[in-house]
Amino acid sequence: MECPVALTSTDVARLADLARIDLTVKELEQFAGELGVVLDAVAQVSAAARPDIVPTSHALNLTNVFRDDVVRPSMPLADVFAMAPAVEQDGDSTWFRVPRILGEAA
């Protein structure tokens, strides 16, 4: 299969948006050039991938791994919340505090 190898800074901006990363204009331009070089170099990979080859996603032939569904102690909540960027507390309860998740202003 033919791969398009030229990436523009507009392409990179779209990908950065999908990946939820703010990039500076300088980064957009720099990455567009650099990633073009990488995609160029990996073009031979697509050329070697004949339709009859079975793809490998994992080196070990693993199927699903199951365990018994038993109650085990969880991590101490205080330790978990200690590293949170923001928490809210009410009596004995603690929550992660996150920015607004809906489109309208808070």
Added chain:
Amino acid sequence: MSSLTSLTAARLAALIRTGEVSSEEVTRAHLDQIAAVDDRVHAFLHVDTDRALEVARRVDAKRRAGAPLGPLAGVPVAVKDLFAYVGAPTTCGSRMLENWCPPYNAAVTERVLAADMVILGKTNLDEFAMGSSTETSAFGPTHNPWDLARVPGGSGGGSAAALAALEAPVALGSDTGGSIRQPAAVTGTVGIKPTYGGVSRYGAVAMASSLDQPGPCARTVLDAALLHQVIGGYDPRDATSIDAPVPDVVAAAQSPDVAGMKIGVVKEFGGEGFEPGVERRFHEAVAALAGAGAEIVEVSCPYFPLALGAYYLIMPSEVSSNMARFDAMRYGRRVGDDGTRSVEDVMRASRGAGFGAEVKRRIILGTYALSSGYYDAYYGSAQKVRTLIIQDFRAAFSTVDVLMSPSTPTTAIRIGEPLTDLMAGYKADLCTIPSNLAGIPAGSFPAGLSDNGLPVGVQVMAPVLADDRVYRVGSALEALLEPRFAPLTKEAR
């Protein structure tokens, strides 16, 4: 007793067990060495001084009380800063996790602690293990003890440099495309990537989950094997952990006998792009094994030259998925949360500020390789090449016991050395990547110095779960080749 830092882990363990030295003395000697040289080397991101001494004293008390001790009891170990260790920061060399302390221990951390080993601190790495030079660490590069103007390889440059500078006798690493073996090669130390699934990934911050494998770093083959035995084995918390006994790597590391062994030399790894001094040391190492009775044959692995390209599609794809967890909501860096911005805006700002250039580059590349319309051409094709690489290995191992190649095409590059392009830097992992794609065990062993006086490593690869063969050949190489020590090592001797 500064000479304690030049002893092997095996010897230190024996001295501690018989009470000739205490673990506290040994630990203090290594902490002193860190204090003396780490401002020049910068192998450590965090030195856990007080707790290390406390643990050492506890081990000494245990010994005096006659309690049973593990094979490496009281021996200090340095831990790559992507393994969770409660009570100390786990930063992954990233601003994203600066000052983050994990609420649980990694499996390898648990196992070294359960074996009564003493954790000295956390070692520097390329940011989230993405790099081959330790230069992408947000906290500054590590310097190669052989030449402080040069890189110690990467991503595990901190662990490798700590060994070469006698700051630790053994260290923990993780290898996704060569991050244990490539730093070992350019620092003149030993680094082993076990069979995928041989050492638990639980609590190791993930980079590319189908490739990541924790493993031992050491100055001698036996020390690597002893640490491998401590950290290896089944762990139900890692769904890819292999439920089989750890191969007897310690016995193999003490069996430097290669007579009758069939060793394949990978034809594709040499020539253009390889430093002549690296190739010379490699061929001398192979000749030494032949002299010791091994049968040497040249083996062609025609798809190995495609491994680098396949890796730079598969790895970023897995990276883009794994790095999605850093969303600034439950832990890690959050910026721009001024009460008016949406959760997505805060996520974008936090990830933009928290990740360095190489991490962003790989996330973008992976997002592209997995995106609708390109998936088959990129990720799908790379998965097929992965099949071809595995077939190459299968064919090779049907005729030989192990495969060998140089560990790296060149010796250590200078810190800040401008690369012709991005791919030129990625080629540092050219020889190490195929074993990650196939999940097989492989190790890098010191093979002397190149013409520029810098260390060269040779790589030994074996079939899945035949890790012991890697150690056997490594132990033969160690017996046959003259040991070389880094200038900082000589200073301490």
